Amino acid sequence: MARVTRREFMRFSGTVVAGASLATMLDARQAPAQIRGTTLRMLKWSHFVPAYDQWFDKFAQEWGEKNGVRVLVDHIPHLELPARYAAEFAAGAGHDLIYFVGQILTGHYYRNLVDMTDVAGRLAKKYGGWMPSATSAAQVGGTWYGIPDFFIAIPILWRKDLFDQHGLAAPDTWEKFRTAARTLKPTGHPTGIQFSHCNDANHNWRAVLYCFGAREADPSGREVLLDSKETREALRFAKALYEEGMTPEVFSWDDAADNRYLASGVACCIHDAISAYRTTEDTNPEVFRNTFVLPEAAGPGGERRNVGEPNVWAIWKFSKNVAAAKEFVEYVGDHQKEAMTASRGYNLPFLQGQYQKPMPVIGTDPKLHTLQDIGKITSFFGYPGPMSPPAQEVLTSFIIPDMFTRVARGQDIEATVGWGMGEIRRIYAKHQAG
Amino acid sequence: MGEVSAGGKGERPAALAIGVPTARVAPRWWRSIAVRRFVFGYSLLTPAVLYVGLLVGVPFLFSLYLALSDASVGAPVARFVGIDNLLAAVESSTFRVALRNSLVFTLGAGIAKSILGTTLAFLLMQRFRGRKVVRALLVMPFTIPIAVSALGWKWMLDSQFSVINWALGRLHLIGAYGTDGWPVWLGQPALALASVMFVNVWRSFPFGAIVLMAGLTSVPPEVIDAAKVDGANFLQRLRQVIVPMIAPILLVGGLFDTVFTLSDISIVYLLTNGGPNGATEILPTLAYRVGIQAGALGRGAAISLFLFPLLLPAMVLLLRNLRRREW
Numbered sequence: 001m002a003r004v005t006r007r008e009f010m011r012f013s014g015t016v017v018a019g020a021s022l023a024t025m026l027d028a029r030q031a032p033a034q035i036r037g038t039t040l041r042m043l044k045w046s047h048f049v050p051a052y053d054q055w056f057d058k059f060a061q062e063w064g065e066k067n068g069v070r071v072l073v074d075h076i077p078h079l080e081l082p083a084r085y086a087a088e089f090a091a092g093a094g095h096d097l098i099y100f101v102g103q104i105l106t107g108h109y110y111r112n113l114v115d116m117t118d119v120a121g122r123l124a125k126k127y128g129g130w131m132p133s134a135t136s137a138a139q140v141g142g143t144w145y146g147i148p149d150f151f152i153a154i155p156i157l158w159r160k161d162l163f164d165q166h167g168l169a170a171p172d173t174w175e176k177f178r179t180a181a182r183t184l185k186p187t188g189h190p191t192g193i194q195f196s197h198c199n200d201a202n203h204n205w206r207a208v209l210y211c212f213g214a215r216e217a218d219p220s221g222r223e224v225l226l227d228s229k230e231t232r233e234a235l236r237f238a239k240a241l242y243e244e245g246m247t248p249e250v251f252s253w254d255d256a257a258d259n260r261y262l263a264s265g266v267a268c269c270i271h272d273a274i275s276a277y278r279t280t281e282d283t284n285p286e287v288f289r290n291t292f293v294l295p296e297a298a299g300p301g302g303e304r305r306n307v308g309e310p311n312v313w314a315i316w317k318f319s320k321n322v323a324a325a326k327e328f329v330e331y332v333g334d335h336q337k338e339a340m341t342a343s344r345g346y347n348l349p350f351l352q353g354q355y356q357k358p359m360p361v362i363g364t365d366p367k368l369h370t371l372q373d374i375g376k377i378t379s380f381f382g383y384p385g386p387m388s389p390p391a392q393e394v395l396t397s398f399i400i401p402d403m404f405t406r407v408a409r410g411q412d413i414e415a416t417v418g419w420g421m422g423e424i425r426r427i428y429a430k431h432q433a434g
Numbered sequence: 435m436g437e438v439s440a441g442g443k444g445e446r447p448a449a450l451a452i453g454v455p456t457a458r459v460a461p462r463w464w465r466s467i468a469v470r471r472f473v474f475g476y477s478l479l480t481p482a483v484l485y486v487g488l489l490v491g492v493p494f495l496f497s498l499y500l501a502l503s504d505a506s507v508g509a510p511v512a513r514f515v516g517i518d519n520l521l522a523a524v525e526s527s528t529f530r531v532a533l534r535n536s537l538v539f540t541l542g543a544g545i546a547k548s549i550l551g552t553t554l555a556f557l558l559m560q561r562f563r564g565r566k567v568v569r570a571l572l573v574m575p576f577t578i579p580i581a582v583s584a585l586g587w588k589w590m591l592d593s594q595f596s597v598i599n600w601a602l603g604r605l606h607l608i609g610a611y612g613t614d615g616w617p618v619w620l621g622q623p624a625l626a627l628a629s630v631m632f633v634n635v636w637r638s639f640p641f642g643a644i645v646l647m648a649g650l651t652s653v654p655p656e657v658i659d660a661a662k663v664d665g666a667n668f669l670q671r672l673r674q675v676i677v678p679m680i681a682p683i684l685l686v687g688g689l690f691d692t693v694f695t696l697s698d699i700s701i702v703y704l705l706t707n708g709g710p711n712g713a714t715e716i717l718p719t720l721a722y723r724v725g726i727q728a729g730a731l732g733r734g735a736a737i738s739l740f741l742f743p744l745l746l747p748a749m750v751l752l753l754r755n756l757r758r759r760e761w
Contacts, residue, residue, distance in 0.1 A: 082727045086507045108508035108729040188612065196621070197709030247612050249593030251710040252621030260594060389506070393728035397528065398709065405711040423528060430522060430733065433504075 035324040036068035042097035042325070045078035048152075048275050048346065055342035063331055069324050078102060085109070088316070096319035097328065100137075100146065100312040102199055103396060104380075104387040110140040114315040119326050120144035123333040128353030133379050136386040137310040137350075147329045150339065150347035151308035153374045154203045156297055157262060157276055158269035161290035162189050171269055174211060174237060174297045181245020184268040191245045191269050192261050194253040194401070195408055199309065201253075201401035202381065204271045206307040209234045209400070210383055211299035216394075217385030217428075224428055227421045233300070235407045235416065242408040251405065263287065273309070274368065278344055292367050295374040308348070308378045310387070348375065390431040399423050500735035507729040519736035529737060532708075532715040536741075539631055539716055540696045546635045547691060551642025558643065559650055572640045580637065584704035587633045591619035591705070620706050623713035630714050633701050638691060645687035649680030682759055685752045692748055696741055717741055 042060070047053045057073050064071035076084060078101040085105060088094030089112060100106065106113070120138070124130050130148070138146035158171050162184055171177040181191035194201035206216070214230035217223060242250070249257075259276040261267040265287045270276060280288040296304040313332070315325045332339070336349040337360050345361030345368055355375055362368040382391030394400070403420040407413055463469065501519055505512035523529045558569055575583060590597050599617060602608045609615020619629045653676055661671045677684070699718035702708060708715035708723070717740055725734015 079727075082507075082729070083722075086726055086729075086731075089507060103727060105507070105729060108506060110508070112508060190612070195710060197707035247616075248614070248621055249616075249618045250621070252591075252593045252618050252626070252706075254588075254707075257593065264594065266594070389729055393724070393730060396723050396727040398707075401709075402711045405709075409711070419527065423526065426522065426526060430730070 032323060032327070035321070035327060038321050038324055039070040039072065040064065040097065040321050040324040040328060041072045041074070041095045042099070042328070043074050043076070043081070043084065043095040044099045045081060045101045046075045047343065048273070049278070049343045052339070052343040052346070055338070059335070059338070059342075060328070063328060067324070067327070069321075069328075071328075092318050094316065094318075096315065096321045097325040098314050098316065099149070100310075100314060102309050103392060104137050104310055104312060105392065106138055106146045106312060106314065107140055107387065107389045107392065109314070110143075110145040112317050113145040114317055114319065114322050114326075115143055115145065116147050116313075116315065116326065116329070117144045119147055119330050119333075122330060123147070123351060126334070126353070127349075127351035129351070131350050131352060131375050131378070133308075133383075134350040136380055136382065137312045138314075139386075146312040146314040147333065148350035149311045149313055149332060150336065150343075150349055151310045151378065151380075152273050152346060153295070153306055153308050153348055153371060153378065154200070154207065154271060154273050155306065155371060155374065156269060156271050156294040157274075158292055158294065159189070159262075159267070159287070159290050160292045162187075162268050170292070170294060171297055172294055174208065174241075174299055177269060177297050178237070178241050178245060180268055181241060185245050185247075189266060189268040190247055191241070192250045192253065192258055192267055193241075193246070193271055194255075194258065195242070195251045195405040196253050196401065197398045198253065198255045200255045200258065200272060201404075202395055202398065203307045203309065205234075205238065205401050205404045206381060206383075207271065207296065207305060208238060208299075208404075210305035210307065210379060211297065211303050212237065213299060213301050213303055215384055216382050217388075217391060219384050221382060221385030221388040221391060222428075222432065224421070224424050226424060227417060231417060232413050235404060235413050238404045239407045239413075251409075262291065274344075274346060274371075277368075278346075293370065295370050296377055304377045305383070306374055306378050307383070308380060310380055311347075345371070348378075350375075388431075390428045393427045393431070394424050397423070397427070497735045497739060500731050501739045503732050505731040505735075507726070507731055512732065515732065519733045520739075522733060523737050523740065528712055528715065529720060531712045532717050532720040532737075533740065535627065535712075535714060536696060536716045536718075537744075538627065539634070540692060543631045543634045543638070543695050544688075544692060546631070547639040547642050548688075550635065550639040551646055554639065554643035555646035555650060558647060573644065574640075575637045576641050580700045581704065583637060584633065584701055587629075587636075588620075588705055591629055593618045593621060621710055623710065626706055626710060626714050630702050630705055633705065634695060634698060637701075638694065642687060642691060645683060646680070649683035650676065652683075653679050682756055685756055689749060689752045693745060696745060 044053075044056070047056070053075055060071045060073050063069070074095065081099070081101060082103055082105065084094075085098060088098075089109065116138075120130070134148045137148050138144050156171055156177070158180070160170075162168075163170065163180060166180075166183050166187075168180045168183060169176050171180055177191070184190065193204045209216070209226075209231060212230045212234035214228055214234055215225040218225055258267070258270045258272045259279040262270050262272075262276045263280040263283045265284060274293065277288075277291060277293060280291055296306040298304045313329045315322055315329075319325055333351065336347070336351065336354050339347050340349070340360040340362075345365070348371070349355070352375070355372060357363055357372050358369070359372050362371045380387055381395045382388060385391060399420055403416050406416045406419070464473075500512070502514060502516060503512035504515050504518075554572065558565065558572070589595065594611070596619065598619070599608060599611070602617075603610070608617060617625060620626050657675060657679070658671060661675045666674065697718055699716075699722060702714050702716055702719050703722070706714040708719045717737055721734045721738035723734075724737060725731050728734075
């Protein structure tokens with residue numbers, strides 16, 4: 001056995017101790033002392049799963065106690081957030097940490113948001129990098145002005161018992177979805193997708209468009225690509241799906257109507273977030289037992305593209321506590337598993353390493369486990385372009401759902417595409433001129 | 435120099451008191467009664483002027499500035515773009531539909547409220563048992579927070595669980611659920627617009643009735659009696675006696691209602707959000723969507739300013755009419 005000198009022993013053991021200490025510090029990541037005694041005010045939406053908000057508030061308070069930071073969390077309905085941000089920006093005062101939900105305003109406010117590239121880099125390093133679509137929500141010109149928190153997937157929920165009774169295959173393609181709706185509508189079980197002015201209509205019809213191969217804008221986000229054969233095919237399909245498999249009530253639906261439709265036992269299948277699954281679980285156990293979930297249906301070319309609802313953290317430049325805000329956002333990124341559990345599988349992470357199977361909740365529920373791969377097919381509005389200000393305006397103007405509504409109501413497809421393209425091009429032109 | 439009169443030691447020099455001819459001091463002009471009344475009057479008026487100027491004038495000028503600029507929610511500095519935003523609004527078919535809907539909504543609801551409000555006011559003027567209770571119940575729609583009442587109506591007009599459809603179905607007046615005979619109140623374009631108008635009318639017409647009742651109680655009964663003695667029937671009394679006497683109250687009430695209806699965003703926002711396919715889109719919802727949710731403040735302000743030329747002529751006409759009656 002080779003002799004070890006005292007000097008060598010000291011050097012070796014010193015290196016080991018220092019390395020272990022550093023590893024421990026990095027693992028337990030202590031917040032910097034400068035944030036002690038400060039206050040962190042944050043603004044969030046009221047989550048669709050109330051239990052998640054309760055968990056989050058406690059989680060934030062515990063982080064605050066651990067780091068000596070007084071944490072104040074405000075929750076308001078998500079549709080009111082844009083007005084609140086406009087007011088805070090105009091006043092140059094407000095919350096330290098803000099949150100974009102669905103309506104992603106990073107492109108509007110980035111000049112007034114803190115560069116969070118350091119946080120994004122550390123999280124990416126720890127968790128195997130970001131999903132490619134994450135950059136669309138949080139980056140402008142290659143700089144991270146926000147940190148994606150989670151997204152909400154909008155999968156297909158279908159009644160296996162009804163499908164089995166009529167020998168129908170699982171709706172893993174839009175054609176099978178249509179066949180099922182056509183077959184089951186006469187039995188009192190139509191399908192339903194919103195043809196109205198609500199969030200779900202925006203997501204659902206974009207999913208159909210993208211699955212049919214249509215694209216909203218080019219990757220730079222400057223050129224509108226919707227005037228295509230694929231868009232027309234998607235519109236034609238939607239018209240047939242409505243006529244064969246839906247009833248006119250879909251023109252009046254809000255975001256929760258399809259949840260009720262499934263939970264009431266009427267719907268044969270819907271395209272919605274798993275809130276519908278949870279609502280059914282809580283209110284109609286019999287229907288819930290027979291409700292199954294598929295990540296997305298494939299279009300005629302085999303493409304599956306789910307359109308999610310993104311959630312993004314951001315920090316105002318006028319924030320009085322940037323350091324604490326950054327620390328907290330990173331801490332949240334480190335605890336996505338707990339967040340998934342608290343949200344009953346509703347929240348899905350943007351970090352690729354957090355998709356290790358089995359994932360919390362959805363990995364242990366045999367009917368939801370297929371959602372563990374949904375990150376690979378998830379995109380967002382504006383796809384494949386970024387969630388830019390013009391894409392945001394097209395979203396909030398409900399032009400795409402209105403195009404589908406017009407066609408479903410019997411308007412000519414060419415005239416509808418002409419109308420939609422006119423409105424969309426006008427919006428893009430205004431933003432590019434500005 | 436004044437004359438000094440002789441006087442003994444210790445005597446008060448009389449000349450100082452009376453001998454020096456002093457120039458008669460004219461009252462300062464700003465101390466005149468007319469000026470003091472003028473200043474007093476304006477000092478009483480100043481708080482109101484400041485209030486209106488700061489809370490109405492400044493926001494209006496600011497929205498005018500926004501409408502003529504390319505302001506967006508995230509850009510502190512905006513460029514002057516002239517009337518580009520107004521032209522962009524007019525070019526959009528969504529805007530034209532919203533403008534049409536705003537006019538239909540305001541006029542339709544206004545007419546309905548006039549008829550119902552007048553009828554209700556005359557009914558409530560009658561003496562009957564429980565009149566006070568009925569009066570209290572009728573003003574409830576106006577006193578309930580609009581978000582609560584709109585959500586209540588959203589449920590009552592729901593496509594699947596509508597209590598109205600349930601009742602109509604029981605009476606065999608509509609088809610079964612899921613058939614074409616089942617009304618989808620918020621999903622069929624004409625029905626959706628009628629529904630949001632109905633909720634606006636339901637909420638506001640008691641206010642019109644109260645305004646009218648206030649006017650009716652100010653009409654001396656002997657005037658009405660005299661008209662009756664002269665042989666005037668109800669419509670003649672209404673047209674030639676009552677309406678001219680309460681015209682100022684009616685005009686102010688009408689003005690308020692027009693402004694409130696034209697700028698009412700809550701009912702449409704909560705019931706249909708402008709859908710389906712823009713069937714219930716009105717200028718306030720469109721302005722909010724473009725200006726705040728999409729962040730294009732300049733274009734949003736331009737859309738909302740289209741309300742101004744619609745309201746201005748109505749206001750000028752009404753106020754001129756009021757002034758003429760004062761003299």
